[in-house]
Amino acid sequence: MMENDDKLIKNFMLAYKHEIEDNGFSRRVIRRLPQQAKWLSDILSVTCAIICCALFYIFNGFEILCQTISDIVASQTYYLMSDTNFQSLIIATVVLIIIGVQRVCSLKW
Incomplete structure (x- = not known):
């Protein structure tokens, strides 16, 4: 219907x-x-870019940026690990290992 309307318009x-x-x-x-x-x-653009770079250097922008990235990674890791069901993770790992072993054993040498 919409395509027909679009064509008509x-x-x-x-x-x-x-x-x-x-x-x-x-x-x-x-x-x-x-x-x-x-x-x-x-x-004006060049002046603003120079001022921004100077302020970034003066206020240790690299350190703040690295700390922020580190905090984000740590918080996401904690969030993901807090909801993890380790029993299911172990069962899935064991099943994957068994499937891998079966495939390797079924290869024709």
């Missing part, structure tokens, strides 16, 4: 599509935009 839009003559208007507008705004934007 697309066909309707294509049938009543009107192109508006540009006559070079867009090109003239782009040429008249001030270049100073781009230059100022570039200077």
